[in-house]
Amino acid sequence: MPQPHANSILLNSEDNIVVALQDITAGGTAAFVDVPLPGDILRGHKIARRPIAAGENVIRYGQIIGEAKCDIRTGEHVHVHNLGMGAHSQDYRHASANAPLAPITEERTFLGYRRPTGKAGTRNYIGILTSVNCSGSVARFIAEAAEKSGLLDDYPNVDGIVPIVHGTGCGMSGKDEGYATLFRTLSGYAQHPNFAAILLIGLGCEVMQVADLVGGRKIRSDGDLRYMTIQQTGGTRRTIEAGLKELKELAELANKAERTPVPVSEITVGMQCGGSDGYSGITANPALGIASDLLVRHGGTTILSETSEIYGAEHLLTRRAVSVEVGEKLIERVRWWEDYTARNGGEMDNNPSPGNKRGGLTTILEKSLGAAAKGGSSPLTDVYKFGEIVDKKGFVFMDSPGFDPCSVTGQIASGSNIIVFTTGRGSVSGYMPTPCIKLANNSEMYGRMSEDMDINCGDVITDNVSLEDKGREIFEMIIRVASGEKPKSEQLGFGGVEFVPWQIGAVM
CATH class of the missing domain: 2.30.130.110 (Archaeosine Trna-guanine Transglycosylase; Chain: A, domain 4)
Incomplete structure (x- = not known):
């Protein structure tokens, strides 16, 4: 420094x-x-x-x-x-620098919700999940009717009702990569430990059939899943009435959940950066990398994503892969992205935005090197597709676009129960059902937008705070938020429009 x-x-x-x-x-x-x-x-x-x-x-x-x-x-x-x-060419040297970090044996816990699946939630929401855009308005109508009626007044342990609506689910192939990606995303949300219960609503005639989501595989093991289609139920009004009845029963189940001490090894942090600037790789991102290493050393999990924003830094990750196979899985995703951008008339260097450039970033290579710092120094345990359930502990990578709401959607579907988001220009967003901690890269922006930012990392520059101390500060806030403390984005009520599944393939 x-x-x-x-x-x-x-x-x-x-x-x-x-x-x-x-x-x-x-x-x-x-x-x-x-x-x-x-x-x-x-x-x-x-x-x-x-x-x-x-x-x-x-x-x-x-x-x-x-x-x-x-x-x-x-x-x-x-x-x-x-x-x-x-x-752009790199020497990947797969699995050549993957020495594990020393584990921390000190027992640290947070107050979480232990689910019957064995996973732990940091929040206790009821979700109204939609299979298709066509059922989105009705899902919102049900949530609004529940709020107006005071349905949750008698259930203090329930954090709220979250309608999960989106713009796809039909007008698509029923058997291609895009369908599989959406299926993983919806299934991941239906299984998420921050949801105590799920009401799944479809229209009835869509490509993404409710019967496939429910019957194709069991997406809840605790029985707290109800589902209906608008066509079969009898239209908008009857679906709202039926939905309210189901929510009442689900709220009674959800209200039984209580916070209990849970090892911090059950925390999974999705790491994001948006509105990056020239400070990103100097302050907030490396500080988050230190927090990531601390959580991994405690047995927890951190997820780095945004494949288009590690382009130029992927060789630093492949060297940390636990095996040649894991390193090759990452490069397979990079090659997919090179093809994906090319066949859609783009290129990988299209990524830095005008705001990134005004903040001092020039090429995707420069942006990626700063972004990859979020991943700390832990070995790379595995590489997952978008929305694929993360089933290994440690530091992992999940494939996603660099578009923040979409990337976070995938991380939550994969199991993130906390999101930590660094920003230099001042991104504002939040992600129900998972709380989001915002880190400011520079003190000037933090001063302007302190009502949206949780931690100022600009003091690494302005006050010579060490990255190690800042990383510890982030780690401690992760534990507090996991235990129920509300970060700024949650206090402001964000999360209503940030569910953005990755749409791949033709719209038909």
Whole structure:
């Protein structure tokens, strides 16, 4: 970390750029740069530490983030005007650096809901899950009618009723990759330990049939699943009436659940970043990586995702894979994404958003190296498809887009009972039924948006707080939120529109 009052940071001795920690005006000097700057530099942006020739690799974190599109002088701004992707190839060295971290034997617990499946919830909701877009409005009508009637007034142990609605389930193939992905997602939510009970509602004629979700495999083992279709029940009004009756019975069951001490090994954290900036890989993401390692050392599970946002850093993960097979599973997903973007007229470097670039990020390689820091240093235990149930402890990867609501939807379907989300530009969102902790990458944004942010990681720069101390702070908040403390997004009521299944394939 920088010395007090340093205005730029050198992240690795091999880097040929430094990152500005504050706005620097033309003619000023930057730490680690020997000449006056020829132009203004915004905080979070890169400055050439020495001359960089056209075609030469630009290095940050000791890793390649692209190549110079023209000659770059010492002190010049390094960004989209003079930095491009270049060729992308990696030496994966599968399973070459996977030494396990020392386990922590200290017994830590949280107050959670132990389910009959053996899993543990951090919340106690009733879910109204829809098989298709066509049943979404009726699901909302039922939830609104339950709220107006005060249905939960007599059930203090129930956190609420959550309608899970979406925009798909029909107009799709019934046997392709897109169908399988949606099926996994809906099944994962139906099994989620943060739901004490589920009411599943379909229209009746959709591709994603309720009978398949219920009869194709048993998606609840505790019996707290009820289901109906609008067509068979007799239309909107009768379905609302029938739904309210079912919710009343489900609430009686759900209200029996009580928080009890549960080992922190039952916590599964989905790790996300959104609205990233030049600080992402310096403050919040590596601090979250330390918290991830702490949870893994306690026997818990952390999930890194957003495959399009580890592109350029995947070689750091394959080396940590517990086996060659696990490393190859990750690269198979990367190759799938290269094909997926190509056949849809895109490319992997389309990922950095305008906001990312305004915050100082230039290429997907640079963004990915910062994003991968969320994964800490634990061995990579396994790689899962979107929404696939995570059945192994430790640090794992789940395939997903970089679109945050979609990626989190997959992580929750896979079993995440806590989400931790880092942001530099100021993302606002929340994800029922799983609470979401927001980490601010920089103090300036935290000051503007403190009502949405739970922890300021910008003090790693402004106050020289150590990453280790910040990681411990995050870890302790994870335990408190798992035990019932409400993070800011939950207090604000987020979660009503953030269920976004990944739609793959043709809409017909």
